[in-house]
Amino acid sequence: MRLVELRVTNALPVLDERLRGTKFVALGTRSILNSPTQTGMDFWSLNPYVGCEFGCSYCYARYAHRYVVERAHDAGKLSDDQFREFRGPHGWEAFEQRIFVKEQILAALERDLQRYFRSAGPTGRPSDTIVIGTATDPYQPAERRFRLTRQVLERLARCEELSVGLITKSPLVARDIDVLQRVQDRNDLEIYVSLITVDAALIRRVEVRTPLPAVRLRALRRLTAAGLNAGLIVAPVLPGVTDDLPRLEALFGAAREAGARFLHAGPLRLYPAIRDRFLPVLEEHFPELATRYRRAYARQSAAPRTYAAALTRRIKRLQQRFGFPVNDGMRDRYRPRREPAQRELGL
Ligand code: SF4
Numbered sequence: 393m394r395l396v397e398l399r400v401t402n403a404l405p406v407l408d409e410r411l412r413g414t415k416f417v418a419l420g421t422r423s424i425l426n427s428p429t430q431t432g433m434d435f436w437s438l439n440p441y442v443g444c445e446f447g448c449s450y451c452y453a454r455y456a457h458r459y460v461v462e463r464a465h466d467a468g469k470l471s472d473d474q475f476r477e478f479r480g481p482h483g484w485e486a487f488e489q490r491i492f493v494k495e496q497i498l499a500a501l502e503r504d505l506q507r508y509f510r511s512a513g514p515t516g517r518p519s520d521t522i523v524i525g526t527a528t529d530p531y532q533p534a535e536r537r538f539r540l541t542r543q544v545l546e547r548l549a550r551c552e553e554l555s556v557g558l559i560t561k562s563p564l565v566a567r568d569i570d571v572l573q574r575v576q577d578r579n580d581l582e583i584y585v586s587l588i589t590v591d592a593a594l595i596r597r598v599e600v601r602t603p604l605p606a607v608r609l610r611a612l613r614r615l616t617a618a619g620l621n622a623g624l625i626v627a628p629v630l631p632g633v634t635d636d637l638p639r640l641e642a643l644f645g646a647a648r649e650a651g652a653r654f655l656h657a658g659p660l661r662l663y664p665a666i667r668d669r670f671l672p673v674l675e676e677h678f679p680e681l682a683t684r685y686r687r688a689y690a691r692q693s694a695a696p697r698t699y700a701a702a703l704t705r706r707i708k709r710l711q712q713r714f715g716f717p718v719n720d721g722m723r724d725r726y727r728p729r730r731e732p733a734q735r736e737l738g739l
Contacts, residue, residue: 403469407493408537414445416534419460419492424544425504427511428520435557436508437526438501440540442492444528446561447600449673450628453527455665457487484669488600493538501547522548523557531562542568549574559584559625561602563611569618576620584625584656585612589634590642597677598630598670609650616651623647623654623716629703630660631688631695632681640706644714655716657707659695 408416419442426437443457458479465475480486494500508522524530530541548556549571556579558565558572565572565583575581589595590605603611615622624647629635647655662670662685675682688696695703711718 403467404464404474414489414491416491416493416538418495419464421494421496421500423504424494424497424500425508425522427507431526433526435521435523438522438524438544439527440494440497440524440530440538440544441528441532441534442494443487443490444532445488445491445534446529446532446602447488448602449598449600449670450630450660450666451487451669452661452663452666454484454487454669455663456527457490457492458665460492461486461490482668491532491534493534494540497540498543498547501544505547505551519555521555521557523559525559529560529562530558531560531564533562533564535562535564542571545571545575548579549577552578554579556580557582557584559586561586561599561608563603563607566611566614569615569620572615572620573618581621582654583615583620583622585609585615585622585652586625586627587643587647588626588628588630589639590646591634591639594634598633598673605646609646612647612650612652616653621653623652623656624650626655626657628660629657629707631699632684633678635659635703635706637706640710644710644716647716648714652716655711655714657703659700659703661693661695662689663693 405418406415407418424438424440428434428436431437442460444451444453461470461475461478464470464478465472470478478486478490480489511520524541524544530544535541545568548554556575558581560583565585572581572583585608587605587608588598590609592604592606595602595605612622612624624643626634626640626643629640634640644655671682671685674685688699694700708718710716
């Protein structure tokens with residue numbers, strides 16, 4: 393990261409800039425832990441950054457960035473010109489180029505942990521997992537400098553009997569093996585290295601700046617070799633692009649070789665906020681699939697149930713074949729409610 397110049401907006405200090413135009417902006421934070429009630433998810437979530445330089449075209453977190461930008465504008469922290477700049481010409485660029493760095497994160501975490509423990513009731517032991525990195529990558533390039541994720545982990549390492557999950561595409565996670573070991577010594581920890589295929593050329597069509605597959609698999613190897621409870625998450629599986637058996641077999645085999653202790657997978661959810669970004673990428677690289685996607689996802693964000701069910705069956709068979717646990721953890725979030733009506737995975 394090259395420090396170009398420090399400038400201050402009305403109320404959102406620019407902490408750093410890159411030559412290609414990415415800005416890192418300080419965002420005051422009163423709360424950092426989101427409860428299941430706030431998000432509608434089954435677990436508590438924590439994201440040190442808003443926006444992500446990795447820029448995956450299927451990323452569903454762009455809406456959260458837009459919300460933060462609109463709120464800052466409404467609060468008078470962004471001028472109209474800055475608001476336009478922070479939205480970008482199509483609305484999705486800013487997610488990758490204007491990264492909010494949450495400040496006072498430890499004070500916010502301290503308050504939120506009290507709230508979290510109060511939610512446990514008389515037992516004093518919340519059963520809900522805290523997942524780090526549900527909306528943006530906690531080890532995206534900004535973490536190299538700002539070290540927010542490491543600070544959070546240092547604090548969680550002082551807790552006991554928590555259930556903690558962490559999702560990342562970055563090998564930078566291996567930098568924190570020492571503190572992750574301390575978290576795991578006193579808590580349940582699951583680290584998910586995220587990878588949708590081992591095909592590096594294919595990755596570059598749908599993920600702009602992510603670390604290449606071999607780099608992520610090496611990081612996974614380092615984590616498991618250090619005794620950490622780490623595995624692979626394949627999210628999303630892209631229908632017609634990454635769901636064929638040879639690609640999935642290669643991915644499962646690579647995970648096995650890297651010592652993964654589990655492997656979870658789920659199909660693409662095409663939320664409205666993703667369509668503007670992902671469908672043009674699909675048109676460009678997989679034009680034959682674009683119409684099928686539009687039809688299959690016309691009425692809902694989730695993959696068609698028959699497709700999701702068929703994929704689940706395929707994943708389950710592969711989990712059994714490659715010696716991974718079946719039917720546990722995050723994979724269950726993708727469990728379809730209906731039996732598949734067809735054998736193939738066609739949309
Ligand atoms: S790494 Fe994760 S958070 Fe970042 S752009 Fe990709 S999917 Fe979104």
